[in-house]
Amino acid sequence: MRCNIMLQLVGFIALVLLVTAALFAWLQTRPNSGQNTEWEISQNTLY
Amino acid sequence: MKSLLMRSPIAIALFWIGTYLLITVLPLFILLIYPPPGGRRFWVEFSVALGFIGLAMMALQFVITARINRIEASYGVDILLQFHRFTSLTAFLMVLIHPVMLFIVQPETRQLLNFFEAPWRARMAILGTLAFIVMVVTTIWRKPLRIPYEPWRMSHTILSVLAVGLGLGHALGVGNYLSLFWKNMLWTAMALISLWLIIYVRLIKPWMMSKKPYLVEAVTSQRGNVWTLALRPWGHDGFCFHPGQFSWLTLDITPFSMREHPFSMSSNGDHSGRIEFGIKALGDFTRTIKDIPPGTKAYLDGPYGVFTIDRYEDTAGFVLIAGGIGITPMLSMLATAAERKDDRPYLLIYANKTWDSITFREELEALEEKLDLKIVHVLREPPEAWKGEQGYIDKALLARYIPKYKGTRQYFICAAPKMMEQVEQALHNLNVPVTQVHMEHFNLA
Incomplete structure (x- = not known):
């Protein structure tokens, strides 16, 4: 029973970490994240 | 707040889990402050994030296993070791998914697997991952592989240092997120803290012990x-x-x-x-x-250890359930309680094979004179004229002896793992609150 509780706890921690990783990736790759995206570069070269 | 943390197991659990999560994800949050390297896709960033999280989890294992009293005092070494085992496997999976995901979304990275032609940062990743794999395999299958405990423990320490060190070397070598000075310092600080803990466990603590023989x-x-x-x-x-x-x-x-x-x-x-x-x-x-x-x-x-009656001064009494050598901590509890003239009721349910094999039988009988102590012996092979309990400690037996108002007692179980599991389940089925059941696993390796 204790093992089941520990499995659930670690499962929850793993889920939180996966969601955080996904959130990180989304924040880093959204178009207005501050990076020079290909679109912005293409706009810069036009102007 | 301090009182809540000292008393409520739920509050203590939330505090430590929150701290663990914060430390694990903090490096990622700090990376968000800076503009990211451009042109990378979602799955690449996700893979990198998993790599960093896996590396942070690996570094934290040195903290969990360093026997730091403040951490150990909350839940005990056996629970910490169980947490260590499960979170290590989680870190292992994340460390494995990191390159596999990269190989799928950026197939050109597969050529980094060519060890002799790959740059050093890739070689470190390969070697670190191999060290991690060997560590996991030799730990999970230590007994089937017939690896004696002491060599295993030495190799476990060496492999863990290699895995974390090479992982950090790989991250520094890739440099996309670690090329700025203070980000280097953050990860280097984590590595140094881990290294310090190893030095503490392997050198400083033994030195302190050698001064007190x-x-x-x-x-x-x-x-x-x-x-x-x-x-x-x-x-x-x-x-x-x-x-x-x-x-x-x-x-x-x-x-x-x-x-x-x-x-x-x-x-x-x-x-x-x-x-x-x-x-x-x-x-x-x-x-x-x-x-x-x-x-x-x-x-x-x-x-x-947290397996002690001293943590429960305000309980009305105790139920101690032991099997074989599991009587050892119970004897300490009873002997100490007797000298302190503890007037609370103690119930000891003690399982053994035969009447002659009951460890500390005479000492326990003597303690019945000094304490409000009732001993129920349960024998698997009782003598012929035996009128006491026989067989195994199960739900029916427990129901005969534990008090009607179950929440008024603290329950301590110490026995072989299978018996502890069965007794814990039986107490649960008898509606004993789970926060009042305490167990000590003595098979830590």
């Missing part, structure tokens, strides 16, 4: 193939402990050897001048206890 005073035979090993401090005052706690014992060898074994103290916790252990002759080390001569040097790292 003990001498074997007596080795006494007990029923049930058990030996009581009595130690007295040599040149210092020893330590008092909470009855039910355990220590790591190093016998007849330097503490730097790390050949230590955990045993519960069976003596009165308030007596620091003589510390006793009840040790059953089961394995390679324990079978040698009977031959240890008085005067042999010993070293103790302890006390540890």
Whole structure:
């Protein structure tokens, strides 16, 4: 029973970490994240 | 707030889990402050994030396993070790998914697997991952692979340092997120803290132990193939402990050897001048206890453990459930309670094979005179005229003896893993609150 509780706890921690990783990736790759995206570069070269 | 953290197990659990999560994801949050490297896709960033999280989790394992009293005092070494095992496997999966995901979304990265032509940062990743794989395999399958405990422990430490060190070297070498000075410093600080903990566990703590040796005073035979090993401090005052706690014992060898074994103290916790252990002759080390001569040097790292009646001063009484050598911490609890003239009721349900194999039988009978103590012996092979309980401790037996108002007691279980699991389930089925059931697993390796 204790093992089941520990499995659930670690499962929850793993889920939180996966969601955080996904959130990180989304924040880093959204178009207005501050990076020079290909679109912005293409706009810069036009102007 | 402080009172809540000191008293509520739920609050304590939330605090430690929150701290763990915060430390694990903090490096990612700090990376968000800076503009990211451009042109990378979602799955690449996700893979990188998993790599960093896996590396942070690996570094935190050194903290979890360093026997830091403040952390251990909340839940005990056995629960920490179980947490260590499961989170290590989680970190392992994340570390494996990181390159696999990259190989799928950026197939050109597969050429980095060519060890002899790959840059150093990739070689470090390969070697670090291999070290991690060997560590996981030798840990999970240690017994089927017939790896003795002490060589395994040494290799486990070396492989863990390699895995974390090479992982950090790989991250620094790739440099996309770690090319700025203070980001380097953050990860280097984590690595240095981990390294410091290894130095502390392997060098500083053994050195401190070597300054406080003990001498074997007596080795006494007990029923049930058990030996009581009595130690007295040599040149210092020893330590008092909470009855039910355990220590790591190093016998007849330097503490730097790390050949230590955990045993519960069976003596009165308030007596620091003589510390006793009840040790059953089961394995390679324990079978040698009977031959240890008085005067042999010993070293103790302890006390540890939260398996103690001292944490429950406001409970109305205790139910102690033991099997075989699991009686050791219970004897300490009862002996200490008797000397303190504790007037609360104690119920001891003690399972053994035969009447003659009941360890500390006479000592327990003597304690019945000094305490409000009821002992229920449960024998698998009772003698012919036996009128007591027989068989195994199950739900029906427990229902006959545990008090009607179950929440008024604290329940302590110490036995072989299978019996503990069954008794815990039986108590759960009898509606004993789970927060009032306490167990000590003595198979830590």
